[in-house]
Amino acid sequence: MVEPDECGACRICEVVCSLIREGECNPAKSRIQILRGEMLEVPLICQQCEVLFCASVCPEGAIGRDENTGAVLVDEKICNGCGICIEACPFKAVFYASKEKKVLICDLCRGNPQCVEWCPRESLQYLPGTVSLRRKKTKGAQKSFLLLNEIRRGMSKKLQIITKREAS
Amino acid sequence: MYGWQGKILKVDLSRERIETVPLTEKLRANFIGGRGINAKILFDELERGTGAFDPDNVLIFGSGPLSGTVAPGAGRFNVSGKSPQGFLGDSNCGGHWAPELKFSGFDHILIRGKAKKPVYLLIRDGETKLLDAEHLWGLDTWQTQKSIRKELRDPGVEVVCIGQAGENLVRLASIRTSLKHSAARGGMGAVMGSKNLKAIVVRGTQGVKIAHPEKFLQATKKCTELLKTHSFQTGFQAGDTAGTYGKLWSWHHTHSKLGTKHHQAANWEDADKLSPRLFHSQYRTKMLGDFSCPVQCLPRFRIKDGPYRGLYGEGPEFESIVSFGSMCLNTDLASVIRAAELTNRYGLDCDSTGRTIAFAMELYERGIITDKDIGFPLRWGDSQAIIRVVELIAKREGFGDILAEGELRAAQEIGRGAEKFALTIKGLELHESFRGSGAGHALSHSTSTRGSDHLRSSHHAEHDLSSEEAEKFYGYREAADRSVYEHKEKQVIYNEYSAALADMLEVCKFFGHWASPYCIDADLFAEVFSAATGIKMSGKDMLKAAERVYNVERAFIVREGARRKDDYPPDREFEDPLPSGPMRGSVLDRDKYDALLTRYYMAHGWDKKDGIPTRRKLEELDLKDVADALEKIRF
Numbered sequence: 192m193v194e195p196d197e198c199g200a201c202r203i204c205e206v207v208c209s210l211i212r213e214g215e216c217n218p219a220k221s222r223i224q225i226l227r228g229e230m231l232e233v234p235l236i237c238q239q240c241e242v243l244f245c246a247s248v249c250p251e252g253a254i255g256r257d258e259n260t261g262a263v264l265v266d267e268k269i270c271n272g273c274g275i276c277i278e279a280c281p282f283k284a285v286f287y288a289s290k291e292k293k294v295l296i297c298d299l300c301r302g303n304p305q306c307v308e309w310c311p312r313e314s315l316q317y318l319p320g321t322v323s324l325r326r327k328k329t330k331g332a333q334k335s336f337l338l339l340n341e342i343r344r345g346m347s348k349k350l351q352i353i354t355k356r357e358a359s
Numbered sequence: 360m361y362g363w364q365g366k367i368l369k370v371d372l373s374r375e376r377i378e379t380v381p382l383t384e385k386l387r388a389n390f391i392g393g394r395g396i397n398a399k400i401l402f403d404e405l406e407r408g409t410g411a412f413d414p415d416n417v418l419i420f421g422s423g424p425l426s427g428t429v430a431p432g433a434g435r436f437n438v439s440g441k442s443p444q445g446f447l448g449d450s451n452c453g454g455h456w457a458p459e460l461k462f463s464g465f466d467h468i469l470i471r472g473k474a475k476k477p478v479y480l481l482i483r484d485g486e487t488k489l490l491d492a493e494h495l496w497g498l499d500t501w502q503t504q505k506s507i508r509k510e511l512r513d514p515g516v517e518v519v520c521i522g523q524a525g526e527n528l529v530r531l532a533s534i535r536t537s538l539k540h541s542a543a544r545g546g547m548g549a550v551m552g553s554k555n556l557k558a559i560v561v562r563g564t565q566g567v568k569i570a571h572p573e574k575f576l577q578a579t580k581k582c583t584e585l586l587k588t589h590s591f592q593t594g595f596q597a598g599d600t601a602g603t604y605g606k607l608w609s610w611h612h613t614h615s616k617l618g619t620k621h622h623q624a625a626n627w628e629d630a631d632k633l634s635p636r637l638f639h640s641q642y643r644t645k646m647l648g649d650f651s652c653p654v655q656c657l658p659r660f661r662i663k664d665g666p667y668r669g670l671y672g673e674g675p676e677f678e679s680i681v682s683f684g685s686m687c688l689n690t691d692l693a694s695v696i697r698a699a700e701l702t703n704r705y706g707l708d709c710d711s712t713g714r715t716i717a718f719a720m721e722l723y724e725r726g727i728i729t730d731k732d733i734g735f736p737l738r739w740g741d742s743q744a745i746i747r748v749v750e751l752i753a754k755r756e757g758f759g760d761i762l763a764e765g766e767l768r769a770a771q772e773i774g775r776g777a778e779k780f781a782l783t784i785k786g787l788e789l790h791e792s793f794r795g796s797g798a799g800h801a802l803s804h805s806t807s808t809r810g811s812d813h814l815r816s817s818h819h820a821e822h823d824l825s826s827e828e829a830e831k832f833y834g835y836r837e838a839a840d841r842s843v844y845e846h847k848e849k850q851v852i853y854n855e856y857s858a859a860l861a862d863m864l865e866v867c868k869f870f871g872h873w874a875s876p877y878c879i880d881a882d883l884f885a886e887v888f889s890a891a892t893g894i895k896m897s898g899k900d901m902l903k904a905a906e907r908v909y910n911v912e913r914a915f916i917v918r919e920g921a922r923r924k925d926d927y928p929p930d931r932e933f934e935d936p937l938p939s940g941p942m943r944g945s946v947l948d949r950d951k952y953d954a955l956l957t958r959y960y961m962a963h964g965w966d967k968k969d970g971i972p973t974r975r976k977l978e979e980l981d982l983k984d985v986a987d988a989l990e991k992i993r994f
Contacts (some may be wrong), residue, residue, distance in 0.1 A: 199655040201648030202455070206429040210572055216428045217462065217566025227455075228514065229505070229538070230659065230671060289564065309429070311583070311653040342514070 362424035362892035373472030392423035423865030432867030434650025445786030463563030520558035522706025570893030615795030626940030682713020694742035705753035785810035795942030797841030
């Protein structure tokens with residue numbers, strides 16, 4: 192579950208993710224990234240959609256789900272780094288490691304997500320999939336989506352209205 | 360290489376030449392990083408007596424071995440050079456710039472010379488370019504960052520830049536990144552402006568390698584757990600005490616060190632009118648953290664009504680509230696925030712700017728300057744006048760042109776006895792008054808290598824510790840007694856090293872012993888450092904390195920002319936008793952301070968007359984080259 196309102200943009204999640212999964216401190220190789228604009232920030236991380244856009248567009252069939260955790264999983268042996276999934280992701284949560292020529296998608300660290308473990312606030316949470324929590328999760332994802340579009344369009348008054356509405 | 364990237368970028372703006380030189384093992388092992396390596400490069404590269412605005416002056420940006428990693432608060436960098444205000448210019452800044460510098464492939468940037476026309480430096484993944492900045496000249500720091508991001512089509516680039524103040528060579532100018540982060544004290548923004556360098560833009564995808572990732576994460580976790588349990592840190596996050604403003608406002612007031620009415624007093628009866636409660640309930644929208652900061656003490660605000668409607672930004676920090684609030688007796692919080700926002704945009708040091716305005720207000724009250732000099736009345740508490748003067752200083756217009764020189768030089772220009780009211784140490788505006796707060800406080804600010812400042816050492820035992828705790832941490836009960844002069848040098852020297860250590864690793868000072876003896880100690884820092892870099896060092900070794908750095912800094916300012924007289928508080932601290940508050944009537948004792956200063960020099964192993972580092976001390980610290988250089992000029 193991602194709550195952008197709680198994110199303090201410290202980017203500990205980025206560094207921890209890249210260090211644990213890729214062996215070095217390098218946000219460019221992280222499976223979670225904080226997009227920062229003036230006066231706002233959005234954690235970009237796979238929202239584990241029910242219908243996987245990324246998997247459905249993958250020409251190689253490299254994207255599937257983990258049987259145990261239900262998390263999205265990229266088969267690195269099959270993935271050729273074409274990047275079509277990056278275009279397809281509505282949350283901009285697919286990243287590209289240019290040196291390795293592969294895409295990075297959060298796989299929830301096989302059920303023990305380290306970004307959640309290290310997040311100093313309650314911006315990132317890993318919770319069981321009950322109905323009410325799922326609704327909350329969707330709300331957080333919606334917020335991320337709207338904020339993302341706002342960053343793309345640049346700061347505007349609309350943003351304040353959206354965040355206010357979400358907060359109430 | 361682990362930790363460091365191992366590269367210094369050398370830029371000569373006059374010749375438009377850029378080269379990469381390796382960060383030698385000797386520098387890394389002896390000076391660790393950030394402020395430490397900066398200090399040594401500065402000592403080696405700068406010719407004695409070079410003027411601050413001379414093209415030969417250097418401007419060094421330095422990150423540390425932990426920058427870009429997940430070590431707590433490891434997002435900081437230092438900017439060093441000859442200061443336009445005093446001797447050593449060396450300021451520290453947070454934000455997200457330093458990690459991005461590391462990811463772009465460099466640890467330090469050394470800049471000298473002067474560009475023929477405004478330029479900015481772009482560093483992207485090891486590639487470097489000097490680009491035209493004529494279209495950015497004249498923009499404030501927020502506009503500059505926005506324009507550069509737009510022009511490069513990349514929202515992820517990190518920018519340090521100067522505003523109009525730096526361009527206009529205002530001696531109080533700072534270097535800025537993001538909405539409010541600044542390398543402020545000492546006027547390094549003006550040095551950058553004198554080089555026609557508008558900004559340095561970094562972006563990269565080169566990771567920082569860690570020698571022992573598992574050990575490193577364990578040690579880091581230990582640090583964050585420690586910070587979580589201690590009330591000193593948790594107070595920063597919650598409710599009315601959030602941020603430095605919330606946390607420190609009433610604390611300074613209670614301990615008689617709240618800069619009030621240009622240091623005429625150290626308590627303020629109207630302190631409640633600027634209570635952080637008002638800010639947090641009305642303006643604050645969110646708390647943020649710097650890069651890799653687990654504490655997150657930075658507020659973000661938006662003002663929704665009143666004359667300052669629409670104002671937004673990050674901060675304000677405690678220091679801006681003092682500068683434009685209590686120092687000028689201004690009780691209108693929104694106007695204080697507006698003045699702070701202007702310093703952010705223009706690129707000014709809010710500490711020195713607010714204090715210089717308060718200085719002008721005192722001169723106005725005493726009739727030394729009048730409406731004729733300024734163009735309008737400058738009475739205590741006049742919020743509109745304060746905001747106007749900030750603008751005049753940044754643009755060097757009218758009377759602002761004189762104040763832009765800082766208190767010391769402005770007083771010399773004004774004359775008519777104004778010199779008596781200019782409160783500075785080593786040219787830097789007095790940060791706090793010491794009369795009510797203790798001898799250790801006075802010593803720590805006065806001997807600071809960059810001038811009056813609380814960030815080079817600390818004296819927390821005088822306020823925050825009981826006698827038992829003082830004995831436990833400093834070995835003598837009197838450390839906790841603010842009226843005692845004996846032994847105070849030990850506390851000050853220890854915290855000089857703990858502050859320097861944080862700056863060398865480029866982590867936040869609030870996490871180390873500088874802030875409280877219950878925070879991260881040198882041993883734990885050493886554990887994090889060793890796991891990250893693979894270089895085995897104990898806490899003792901780290902403090903030794905910090906001592907080495909402090910000696911190089913002292914040698915630098917001595918070479919530039921600093922002597923005993925520069926290690927004293929302003930005369931007012933010895934002469935005018937505090938007019939109000941619980942410590943009413945107290946002053947510093949000159950004889951006792953004199954003796955304390957001598958003991959301080961001796962405890963450092965320096966010459967006891969002027970505090971000149973001795974050859975013996977320097978050689979003991981493996982600084983033979985520094986001793987040789989000093990010897991050449993002394994006699």
